[in-house]
Amino acid sequence: MVHDEDHVARVIRIAKFLAEKEGANIEIVLKSAELHDVARNFENHAFASAMVAEKILREQGFDEKFIFAVKDSIETHSFSTKIEPKTLEARILSDADKLDAMGAVGVARAFMFSGEKGRSIEDTLRHFEEKLLKLKNNLYTDTAKRIGKNRHRFLELFYEEIKRELAFEDFDQ
Numbered sequence: 254m255v256h257d258e259d260h261v262a263r264v265i266r267i268a269k270f271l272a273e274k275e276g277a278n279i280e281i282v283l284k285s286a287e288l289h290d291v292a293r294n295f296e297n298h299a300f301a302s303a304m305v306a307e308k309i310l311r312e313q314g315f316d317e318k319f320i321f322a323v324k325d326s327i328e329t330h331s332f333s334t335k336i337e338p339k340t341l342e343a344r345i346l347s348d349a350d351k352l353d354a355m356g357a358v359g360v361a362r363a364f365m366f367s368g369e370k371g372r373s374i375e376d377t378l379r380h381f382e383e384k385l386l387k388l389k390n391n392l393y394t395d396t397a398k399r400i401g402k403n404r405h406r407f408l409e410l411f412y413e414e415i416k417r418e419l420a421f422e423d424f425d426q
Contacts, residue, residue: 260353260362261290268349272342274396281319281342284310285326289346299331332384332391341394348397351388356404359385360411374419381412 268286272279288309292301303324310320326346329338332354338344354362363385367377389405392398417423 261287263353263358264289264346264349267352268345271345271348271394271396275341275345275394277341277345278322281322281326282345284315284319285323285330285342285346286349288323289327289330289350297334299328299334299336303327332388338393344393345397348392348394348401351392352397352400352404354385355388355401356407359388359404359408374415378412378415381408386412 265283265286268282269279271277272282285306288306289302290298291309292298292305306327307320307324310323315323322340322342325340326338326343328334329336329343330346330350332351338347353359363377363380367373367380372380385408386405389398389401392401414423
């Protein structure tokens with residue numbers, strides 16, 4: 254599964270790096286990253302994950318300010334909801350999740366997801382067009398933009414090459 258514990262671990266690692274570079278509250282960022290996909294099976298997973306995270310954090314005894322910050326970060330992290338994150342911590346979670354959908358890992362995840370759903374190569378390429386190739390322009394922090402530049406270029410190169418091969422334009426006559 255593409256939204257499994259490996260994805261969460263990568264998002265945590267990326268988010269921690271971004272938080273350190275950007276001067277964010279690392280505890281909020283790490284807890285947000287840990288819980289950002291906890292309710293992934295719901296249609297609006299960001300909202301559902303924020304609700305589940307709130308319950309978990311209350312049970313763990315976190316204060317209201319911390320809970321609100323984590324919940325806000327989770328609610329605004331998803332590309333699909335088109336809600337702009339306002340705090341630095343929320344922007345970092347959003348950036349970390351997007352960076353994990355870019356580059357070689359992003360390509361692998363896109364095709365794994367398509368395999369899970371029985372989608373064709375052409376359907377997967379539509380996902381590139383509708384989402385993956387747009388992620389670079391939706392990064393917020395300077396650090397993520399620097400990382401995203403190379404990952405985006407890889408997405409573009411892969412996309413261009415697979416389109417050429419599918420059109421059989423790579424045949425040397």
